[in-house]
Amino acid sequence: MFGAGGGTSSYEEVEETDVVLLWGSNAREAHPIYFHHLLKGLDNGARMYSVDPRRTSSSKFADAWLGLNVGTDIALANAVGREIIAAGLHNTDFIAHSTQGFEHYKAAVEQYTLEAAEEITGVPAHAIRELAHDYATADTAQILWTLGITEHHNAVENVLSLCNLALLTGHVGRWGSGLVPLRGQNNVQGGGDMGALPNKFPGFQDVEDPVALAKFEAAYHMSLPNKPGLHLTLMFEAMERGEIKGLYVIGENPADSEADVAHARKLLDGLDILVVQDILMTRTAEMADVVLPAAVGWAESEGTVTSSERRVQRVRAAVSPPGEARQDTDIIGDLANRLGVDWGTPTPQDLWDELRSLSPLHAGMSWERLESEGGLQWPCRDSDDPGSAFLHGWLWADDLEGRNPASFSACHHEGPKEQLSDEFPLRLTTGRALDSYNTGVQSGGYASPIRYGAGVDVNPADAARLGLGDGDRVRVCSPRGSVETSVRIQPDIPEGLTFTTFHFPELVDVNQLTNPEWDPRSGTAEFKAAAVRIEPVENQRPEQLTPSTDPATTPADG
């Protein structure tokens, strides 16, 4: 947002904010401890609106749940913006001083009347109005989102449509107000910070910026590409075109996690060489030519990870890696050695110090400070810098600290790529359950008494229409494939919508159904919106809903 890839606010801020828009996020289950901070806010009197196609366990804490149609977020956000402007509740001083493109935005959202938005989103107009007024008139307000916003073909536009609301009201760059994307994995933020993006060096420095390029080339003693590389989705496209023939996968399980996974597996199969470095034999590892067993990053290694509030914290080795498993850094170092480069044997602290010397955002975070201060939030530019609780305070500075004003972005409603049809009349969306994680590689390792299990949630009316009872076996078909699973009749899911988790690929290979259409700017696929058909399976067979409690007998977990 506005130039740096991180959530603007600290967790503590949501404890003191007045209005929370929880948008496309089931934080109660996906980010439970962040939700504790949010609960403190609610206990302190904050009002919460939950915008989500499903009435999730998070929504049940909200003052109002707005159950929009899947993929209509921009229509809703634009209607909120239009209503704020129409009611004269926008922050004209802030807009004039700190932003640009307001008139363009205003014209763009003009068509999104409350009535039009009700038509598109399914949410009653008066509720959109209430949300708009409450958000705009609050002293402080935050917008929180997760994959409900970003796992769409127009993910970036979805995000921008929410950022517009913050610019309209001045709910950013101040304590208590902000824009908070919650990260799904413990180092998604850190990965980006460290330059694990196709177009960035560490510290969000652009590979196309000659000054940055020169700095990194000097530090690394070698020439570096000055053009962005490929993100995951483009890599698969390149594999399809035969341009990528070898893949080195570290700690990722694309053979289970990619949208339209059957196609992805075919591409992985067709590679000349697949190397997988992982801690467990994932489905991807099973397909690999070479498997490099690795240490568990957070329990068997030393290093750092960065959280959703940009807090860099230490991970430490508590137990030894088993068998032949080795540290990631050692594996990569040895690999470099075989490729003819001697990187020596740097310690994690050596690597960190190199990073600090290259990334101004991290310059002030000495290893000692990370140890003694319980983590630091970037930017932290020198040893006296206490770190930054929130970003974009410059928006409120008289001179904007010399920066350009933040830009409004005109975004328009498109809806999911895959339209419903007579053949595929139901919408399928996916998400997490509290006790499980991604493809279940890790969370399958313990016996949760509350495991939601594989299955597809169906509204009672849809179930009745299809003649389905709770627990019945069904086949769920999308244009890409079909899976067998069982039905869970769930009154909290609206008619026409179905939902499943993706935690049990060995039982139900959900990503055979999901749509690989992806956002050209972020590379994220539209996991959240597929069109499906549900049909009963004639030969009912009892299903083992819960993975075996003994990891030894778990069918390879993918």
Added chain:
Amino acid sequence: MTVTEVSVNLTINGQAVSVPEGTSIHKACESAGIETPTLCWAENLTPVNVCRVCVVEVEGSRALVPSCARAVEDEMVVQTDSPRVRHSRKMVLEFLGSSVDLSQATELAEWMRHYGADPDRYDQPGLVAERISEEPKIQDDLYIRDYDKCVLCYKCVEACGDDAQHTYAIAVSGRGFDARISTEFDTVLPDSACVYCGNCIGVCPTGAIQFKTEFDMRAAGEWRPDEQDVTTTVCSFCGVGCNLELHTQDDRIVKVTSPADHSVTHGHLCIKGRFGWQYVQPPTRK
């Protein structure tokens, strides 16, 4: 965010103490180097002041006051070691020792010695003092609840409810000596609202709620706290950045807690952070 601190001056055991306004007597004692026994108090919970083991004598107050919950006032005169205070602390510890199994409440054992508590003096020839007598509830693979050890400090209820988790799977039921921590109609935990965050375990001071792993190891005589190490790291299951304390014995993780003073977790975790570590050491990863 800027807090102007007003100082309050008081006397504790004749010693002048100055602390910020709003400080509890307990914290003021701590700052003066005076240790206070606590049981129902915890850094990360709102004081419920039910155990009364932290009581102190405050001049002008008829009854003793709970130091954990009472804020200091200017010119307050506090005694933490008067005969009345010693008597009440001793009696509270004796009462608990005579009612429940405190064998795993290691901190209390030291205080009981300190105050000369003798829980056995309530048993007489022909009269056995009533005790809480309950079988351990083993209803799943993650927790056990052994209310034979429960001192009814309310910590688990607070952690499950208002102070952290807001799940309210357990509450105090019944009244008086028959009061118990319970689900509705004592239904088994997997059929209750419980989401297995384990925050009740995290705050339990007596082992009345504990990890099944710990319970099993204790039963097998394999639980050796003296040989355990604690390593602080960060959970891998989402991007919130919860600090985990991995308790290890013989190079294996045996349980997981979180530091109460950490700004992200305040000592509380979710089911994945608390129990999800088991994949690190399955039989397949050797």
Added chain:
Amino acid sequence: MADLFIGDDIADEIETAAVKAAIGVPTAVVRETERLVYGGANRRHDHRHLLLPALHGLQNAKGWISPGGLNHVCELLQVPPAEAYGVATFYEMFRLDEPDHPSEVAHVTHVCVDAACQIAANEELIAELESNGEHVHRSPCLGQCERAPAQFRQGIGRPDSVPADAVEVARQIPQQGDPSLRLLRNVGVVDPTSLDAYRANGGYLALAKAIEMGPAEVCTAVADSGLSGRGGAAFPTGVKWRAVAAERGRPKHVVANCDESEPGTFKDRIVMEQDPFAVIESLTLAGFATGAENGWIYIRGEYPLATARLENAVIQAREAGLLGDDAAGSGHHFDIEIRRGAGAYICGEETALFASLEGFRGEPRSKPPFPTTHGLFREPTAINNPETLINTLGIVLHGAEDYRSRGTERSPGTKLLCVSGRVSEPGLYEVEFGTTLGQVLDLAGPLTGSGTLAAVLMGGAAGSFVGPDALDMPLTLEDTRERGTTLGSGVVMAFTDEIDMTGVLVRIAEFFKNESCGQCVPCRVGTVRQHETMVQIQAKGSLSAQRRSLVDDIAEVMVDASICGLGHTAASAVNSAMDLGLLSKSNGEGPQFRERS
């Protein structure tokens, strides 16, 4: 809010109808359309106080609270079932297991087992009732000590009732019609069901005068009168009212504490039954004086007649414009809600009462903060019992000077006394402060039975015993305190030397053990250990030296370290009996008890 998880059990039609009748259709969650649901913490908080009435509805419908019924209420009010279960199991009048008696049973008969009834052949009554096929529940004091042994019928599918309510008033108030009565002047004289009759006898003149005077002057008059609380703690009423009046910016409350549960006490019941409009008028006056818009009456569940009379009085007052917007022409909104307790002595403690009324377990809260700033719903609250409240009517009408012309300098006014035990005219008496204990007992007629006076229990189970040498004691706050006893809630219960005092004391100890809320260790365990001591005395006639040394240790920690008054006073009656040698006397050669220091 919570992860509301409702189990599979569902309510039947009888239960859902009963809940609807009790609390209407709550809006803790509103499903406006399939795409718009209103809910959240604020709505849940706003509805929680309906939990207790809803539980009453379920209990009455079926004679117990079933899992399905509880689930239904939890869903409606968005209360987590474990919490609702914790609340329901807190109260004597609720049962959570299916009763073994057939569903067509009309009621369960509660028979009192506390002191006044214990010495009035209550066991014979129980045996008789049981032989008649009645389902009997042994209950703590039912507040009918003047007509011991007491019964209360908890209805199933029909209203609760008290058989003795048919008895005429004269038997309860021997002084009825005496022109010198101040607090009881209407009792037995004015139709308690008629607002017109109440007004015809001077009712609502005090409120009219108060409105003329203005809130500040009313508070001044109450303060100048020297009126202090009549529940036992004797806190100055004027100070309390002024403190609440000074609070600004938050909703404020006045609460009538009608949860009279101190064994031996029945004064407020008779006032509420026979002069309910006075309670309503004085509570309205308190609301006016303190600036509180919300009046609450929390009445113990075993008082069906008083509840009905107050409900009727509130309805009539509302119809007459004496409650509601511009109550009684004051320009001030004030209305009253009535809530029934469900059998818990501890709920007479003011902070426990708040918790109970709010829909939580009736556990006392730590003070400070005090109710005047953090009372009901943690908002400023003045809480008084009916006797205290009705005193203010005379103070406002006749002035503080007039009020102080009765009683003593430090205990001005008159006092209601609940005289029971072995006297021939037990009942409610109004006397000036300073009347001696002997004079009061004389008023209540000769002792019954053939024994001589052995002891008088002053102030109830939380009070203490005095011997015959205390008959000259003037009944004032200062004199009773000086003699090491208390007026408490006005209990004067006479015991003769025919009575097995050990049995009485075992029961008093059992009472505290049963009524301890269980929150704090000194009281939860201390009351159990005290009871064990009494049982040992009863069994052996003496105490071992070791056990003897424990008695004072237990008492001391309960007094010093308990959270609330229940624990502070739980050892008082027992220890006073030991000091008086009452136990040794009834047990031949018993232990020698040490003098009270």
